[in-house]
Amino acid sequence: MAFPVDLRRCQVTGLAGTACLALGGETAGALPVRDLLAPSSVQAALGLVGVYFGVVLLIAAWVLLGRLVRGPEPPSPRALLLVLAVWAAPLLPAPPLFSRDVYSYLAQGAMVDAHLDVYAHGPAWLGGPLAGEVAPMWRHTGAPYGPAFLAVASALSGLTGGAVPAGLLGMRLLALLGVALMAVALPRLARHSGADPAAALWLGALNPLVLLHLVAGAHNDALMLGLLGLGLVAARGRGPVAGAVLVTLAALVKAPAMLGLPAVVALRVRSGGRPLPAVLTTAAASAATTVAATAVAGTGYGWIGALDTPVSPHNWALTSLLGRATGAVLEHLGSSLAPLAVPAWHLLGLAATAVAVLLIWLRLRPRPVYALGLSLLAVAVLGPAIRPWYALWGLFLIAAAAPSTPVRHRVAALAAVLSLAVLPGGGPADPGQLVLAVSGGALGVVVLWQAHHAHRTARGPVPGRVA
Secondary structure, three states, rough: OOOOHHHHHHHHHHHHHHHHHHHHHHOOOOOOHHHHOOOOHHHHHHHHHHHHHHHHHHHHHHHHHHHOOOOOOOOHHHHHHHHHHHHHHHOOOOOOOOHHHHHHHHHHHHHHHHHOOOOOOOHHHHHHHHHHHHHHHHHHOOOOOOOOHHHHHHHHHOOOOOOOOHHHHHHHHHHHHHHHHHHHHHHHHHHOOOHHHHHHHHHHHHHHHHHHHOOOOOOOOHHHHHHHHHHHHHHHOHHHHHHHHHHHHHHHHOOOHHHHHHHHOOOOHHHOOOOOHHHHHHHHHHHHHHHHHHHOOOOHHHHHHHHHHOOOOOOHHHHHHHHHHHHHHHHHHOOOOHHHHHHHHHHHHHHHHHHHHHEEEEEEEOOOHHHHHHHHHHHHHHOOOOOOOHHHHHHHHHHHHHOOOHHHHHHHHHHHHOOOOOOOOOOOOOOOHHHHHHHHHHHHHHHHHHHHHHHHHHOOOOOOOOO
């Protein structure tokens, strides 16, 4: 018989996990350059083991919490929000984890604050300490983000004077704001979609990917998803214009959220509006918001051209993997077409994305929130680049509108696997680091098993069973 799961045990296990993440990140995280340790150092090795030990504890706590949510006496949404706050607390002062993107955000904000063209030049144009913190491949690349985010990053740069520690804390607080907006929107979207609000919060906000990448990694995807969620909530009520404005602002953080505008129209029509006025109102509100946000940011419209920002040549997106494999075969055959293999597969991926999104909407038009979630997941999977947190684009809305428990289970399994996919420093892994990461995860499994066994022993034999 499986041991009973209670909310306090979930809280404590998840808190232990995020505390280990924070402690391990002090030596193995995406630290400022001056604080980076050699991966072979004892401190970095122990930090890496500690981070993966914490990741396993966090995943286990989340899975156990999911059992409780599906049980006969599930916790209330308010109780789940408290769990989220407890789990996130140790990550607030922690160094960045799993990515160095937050340093790019700071450098790009400083460029806007200095009236430099952030779309024409990379952070290397800025120079100084901030540019040195940006990952090398992005130092000469223009920003791929919209003017709404860059306006916020510029304001933060002005407030902090370009100081890295203060800037990191500011970006983390901004990410937490985004997660809070997600948590506000999820129960409302779930009720509208006929789903369980507690289950939606569990899958969409307490997900390990949210804590590891949106909170610990301080990614601006949190702000994008929070604004997108609030926009959909407004659109399903009596605020179609507000819905269009919020969704457009989300897209002016990161472009994929623009797919939310058809959902705004669909939700408005479902609420009794007529299709043509809904389309015209949404388009007008979106255009006005775009013009206003771009004017406030002072960045111009270079963000439109920046949508084709180059991706890492070694990223593990499906189309990139297929492109590299095809290129290797063509090169082996001596074909001059080898350099075209990756771009060709990227174009095929974009075409496949368009077809997939069209089919999704044709089939699921009466369920716009779910259709949008699947569409964003298709964009992440078939796009030219993928990171574990990209899965949250679709997962967030699928959590609110999934039509069945099996769908939730499959999405949850994907999230658990992706939670283990990136090293805390955000860079590529060498064999030694992989061994350390696996060792930390295995240690977490052993500790959890021993705790489970000790709990069963303390409870004694189950009545009616032979010991």
